[in-house]
Amino acid sequence: MDLLRWLFEAQIPVGGSALVLREVLGNIFGLLSALGGMRRKVWAWPMGIVGNILLLTVFLGNVFGAAAPATLWGQAGRQVMFIAVAVYGWYRWRQGRESSSQGRAIVPGWASTKVRIALIGAMIAGTAALTPLFDALGSYPPVWADAWTFMGSLLATYGMARGWTEFWLIWVAVDIVGVPLLFSAGYYASAVMYLFYGFFTLTGFFVWWRAEKRERILVHPGAAPVGAAR
Template structure:
């Protein structure tokens, strides 16, 4: 347990909590957390997760912009969280497409890291990294189902980090499972655009 891991855990926890609350401050904090975990994963040779943090940085910028454009839609619960954004539905076709992309990414990343690097747990690392990107994209698109995918991914991450001796990070991901449950519950309570009671529509 290092000072770097401690700071990364605290920053990540706050960022995920703010994401669950649909608060715009989650994005800058997530950027800081990505930078911290990039260095941490480099130190412990989890290369897929290290690269994932860099890709997350791009995704975070995308999500920041996407949320900024949808802060005042008809589905926002602004009285509760101030800068909340509307939640958008995820079709079955798009959900399946996302999972297929995640599986293909896992195979590609796992093949590369297992053959060309000294990564530990290359296939598990690759699988979790790939599906984390899918979950991150769903978060940016404001689909409540992102939390269900995060729950599955975080459960597996807890086991991997325990194996790697990153006990504090394992604890963070265990707590993130609880935050994901809260996030899904809260996002599920919001109205979808076009639902009964809405009198305007917005473009996604």
């Protein structure tokens, strides 16, 4: 109990303010998960789950009576969503590694044009639908930005589980909106990490792009990529 109390109350002094330790730790685990995802390692998923649990308690700061500066229902809700999708991704990547003669968890592939259109439509429609809900719950303004990051995170995580190379670009769209929102709400550790993610996701996109071209020929010559949707 003492350890849990310390974890919930611990802060890191920075200048005249302080960072919530759970926020810093949650983003560190998130970074490790992103690194594992870029390398297509199965352990990326459980690493991400640990970070999601920590960040869930942070973004529900007012609910927990913690020192968090504001409650972001979209940011909190997406941690729950992350955990659910991560379980699916963990299972799918483990299954892929076991069935692959090369021991690869996933072979990157491109989504079909139909799927790309569906992803864009879901991003726009989901943001529009969730904005009034998050507003009613008292999410930090601009509420549409909170809804945008929620929907983008959902689609990007699902895309990663499916092995679609485009999921990195969805993360870029999330970061463009998420960084200003987090800075405005006072979540400086998460905002800085999101800013770093913006550059990291671009790197990940090109890493997966090269891997898709290379491994599609080496692993499945003449066949469609594993992640490709029909």
